[in-house]
Amino acid sequence: MxxxxxxxxxxxxxxxxxxxxxxxxxxxxxxxxxxxxxxxxxxxxxxxxxxxxxxxxxxxxxxxxxxxxxxAPWTPQPPAATTAPADPSPTLTPTPTGSAPPSAPPAPATVAPPAATPTVPRPTQSASSRAQNGPLWSEGSIDPHSTVYWAQSNLTLRTGQPLTSLTVELRVAQTGDVRDTGNWRTLPTDDFTVTVQESGGALVYRWVLKPGRTVPAGQHEFAAQYNHATGVRAAANDGYRVDAVSAGGSASVSGGFSPGR
Incomplete structure (x- = not known):
């Protein structure tokens, strides 16, 4: 008022x-x-x-x-002072200074290994397949294309000098139904006399250089082919021998057959 x-x-x-x-x-x-x-x-x-x-x-x-x-005089009264309640102090939540450790990566999914493909066991090696003497070096092996019914024995021959005389003999042990199916060589056919016969429980392949012929220096191949009983044939009792004559004299090498590679 x-x-x-x-x-x-x-x-x-x-x-x-x-x-x-x-x-x-x-x-x-x-x-x-x-x-x-x-x-x-x-x-x-x-x-x-x-x-x-x-x-x-x-x-x-x-x-x-x-x-x-x-x-009566009227004196206006000032409104009662109201004191606003003090704002409560905010609660401070401590903030971690370090970053959270990275989560562990998921374990990789387990993948089952593929089923193993059955393989045909390779024949066992009879003796050292490599030999060297004078100008001669040799190595015997079972051909990798051999099967459970048929096989081929290979002989690699190197010579550092021309040969005037050469006899190569491969022996395939009779392990059951072993029968000749052929043979070959990288040297001319007309230069050799070839025989195949059973002797002493083995099928023997023999190549003999004809008189007056010469084997040049270098690498040459000889192979014997045969059937055998069904299954993986062991070549532990197989072997070869090479006798040669060169200008430097006589030399011989021999050995077995390693599984084919």
Whole structure:
């Protein structure tokens, strides 16, 4: 409420002059008068008079109170200070300075190894397949194209000098149903006499250089072919021997047959 409204209230209170004595006497007369009996209908008519008298008295008291309030100076009271609750200190969660260790890599998927392909066992080696003597060098082996029914024994011969005499002998042990199916050499066919016969429990292949012929220096091949009993044939008892003559004299080499490569 500002000063202007307070001034208006004071002026209105000073201008009003209620007749308090008259109003009080009227109320007292109404309360002290003899009771008059009336019918219920008449009693209802007298009620407004009493009600008006009571309202008038209340109004007078209220007006007087308003006038007193208007005269008394009014000082506005400042609103009660409210203190906002202090914000709670935020809870600090410690942050790890180091990075988390990397997760372990997934274990690699286990792959089953492919099923092994059955292979045919190779024949066993009889003795040292290589030999060297003078100008001669030799090596015996079982041909890698051999099967469980048929085989070929190979002999590689090298000579550092021309040979004027040469005899090559291959022995294939009789391990069961061993039968000749052929032979060949890299030297001219007409230069050799070739025989195949069984002797001492073996099939013997022999190449003999004809008189007057010469084997040139270099590498030469001799091969014996044969059937045998079904299965992997052991060549442990097979062997070869080479006898030769050159300008440097006589020389011989011998050995067995290694599994084919």
């Amino acid at each position: 500002n000063e202007h409204i307070a001034r208006q209230l004071r002026e209105a209170a000073e201008a009003h002059q209620p007749d308090r004595a008259r109003m009080l006497a009227r109320v007292q007369r109404g309360a002290a008068g003899p009771a008059v009996r009336h019918r219920a209908r008449s009693g209802l008519r007298s009620w407004p008079k009493i009600a008006l008298a009571g309202i008038a008295a209340v109004g007078a008291l209220a007006t007087g109170g308003l006038a007193v309030a208007g005269i």
